[in-house]
Amino acid sequence: MSLTFLELKDIAEREIELVNPTSPEKLLALGSYAGIAPGKTLIDFGCGYAEPLVLWAERFGISGVGIEVRAKAVERSRVKIALHGLSDRLQIVQGRGAEYAFEPGSFDFAACIGASFVWKNLPQALAALKKAIHPAGKILLGEPYWLKDAVPPDLAQAQAEIHSEIGLLDAFRQAGLEVEIILHSSVDEWDRYETANWHGLVKWMVENPGHPDLPDVRAHLHESQDEYMRYGREYFGWALYLLSQTL
Numbered sequence: 001m002s003l004t005f006l007e008l009k010d011i012a013e014r015e016i017e018l019v020n021p022t023s024p025e026k027l028l029a030l031g032s033y034a035g036i037a038p039g040k041t042l043i044d045f046g047c048g049y050a051e052p053l054v055l056w057a058e059r060f061g062i063s064g065v066g067i068e069v070r071a072k073a074v075e076r077s078r079v080k081i082a083l084h085g086l087s088d089r090l091q092i093v094q095g096r097g098a099e100y101a102f103e104p105g106s107f108d109f110a111a112c113i114g115a116s117f118v119w120k121n122l123p124q125a126l127a128a129l130k131k132a133i134h135p136a137g138k139i140l141l142g143e144p145y146w147l148k149d150a151v152p153p154d155l156a157q158a159q160a161e162i163h164s165e166i167g168l169l170d171a172f173r174q175a176g177l178e179v180e181i182i183l184h185s186s187v188d189e190w191d192r193y194e195t196a197n198w199h200g201l202v203k204w205m206v207e208n209p210g211h212p213d214l215p216d217v218r219a220h221l222h223e224s225q226d227e228y229m230r231y232g233r234e235y236f237g238w239a240l241y242l243l244s245q246t247l
C-alpha cells in the first residue's frame, strides 16, 4: 500500500515546527503589526504543529483555536501547547478547516498560514476568514505566488490555484480587504524550509533500511528535490500578508 501525501509529510516534517518558508521573527512582526494583544482571540486554519499559535500566545498573550486535519500534527500541537504551559489559552480541534462551525464575527483575528487550500480556492478562503472576524478584526495570511509572469505550462497546470502577486492583490481587493503589511520570504528561508523536509526524509530512510515504504519515501524526496531545483527558486515566491477591512 502506498503512502498518502499527508503520511509522507508526517515523515518529512518530523523535525520541523514551522511548516512554511518564513521565520518566527516574521510571524512575530506580523502579529505586532496586527495588534495581537492579551485578551484577544484568534482562529488559525491549517495550524500544523501550532508554531504560529504558540509564538503569538507566548509573545502577545492571545487565546486561540487551531484547526488541523492531520492526527499526528494535532497530537504534536497538543503536546507542544502543554509543554509551553498554554493549554488554558490554546485549543486544537482535529478536522477539516472548511467544515469547522464557528459563530460568525466571533474572533479578533483569523490566520491561515500556507493553508488556503483548506478551501476550494483563494476567494473562498478569504470569504471564510473574513466571516470569522468582526468588522475591526484582521486577517493574517501566508500565501505562495508566482515570481514571474511566464510560468512553464505543466507547472502552471499542476499549481492552478497559485496567483501572481498582483493577482493576490486583486483577490484581496475583490474580497473587500486592504493589504496593510507584506513580509516576503528570503531565499535562505526557502532553502531552510525545503531542505528541512529532505533532511527528515533522508534521516527516515537511513533509519529504516529495506522498509516497504522506502521506495515511496525516496520517490517523494526526489520529486520534491527536482521540483525545487527545476522550478522552485525561479518561480515560487511566498509572503505573509496582513489584511484589514475598512468600512
Ligand SMILES: C[S@@+](CC[C@H](N)C(=O)[O-])C[C@H]1O[C@@H](n2cnc3c(N)ncnc32)[C@H](O)[C@@H]1O
Residues within 6 Å of the ligand: 006, 017, 018, 019, 020, 045, 046, 047, 048, 049, 050, 051, 052, 067, 068, 069, 070, 073, 095, 096, 097, 098, 112, 113, 114, 115, 117, 118
Ligand atoms: C503548509 S502547512 C502550514 C502549517 C502551519 N500553518 C504553519 O505555518 O506552520 C499546512 C497544514 O494544513 C493542514 N491541512 C491540510 N488540509 C487541511 C484541511 N482540509 N483542514 C485543516 N488543515 C488542513 C496540513 O495537515 C498542514 O499541517
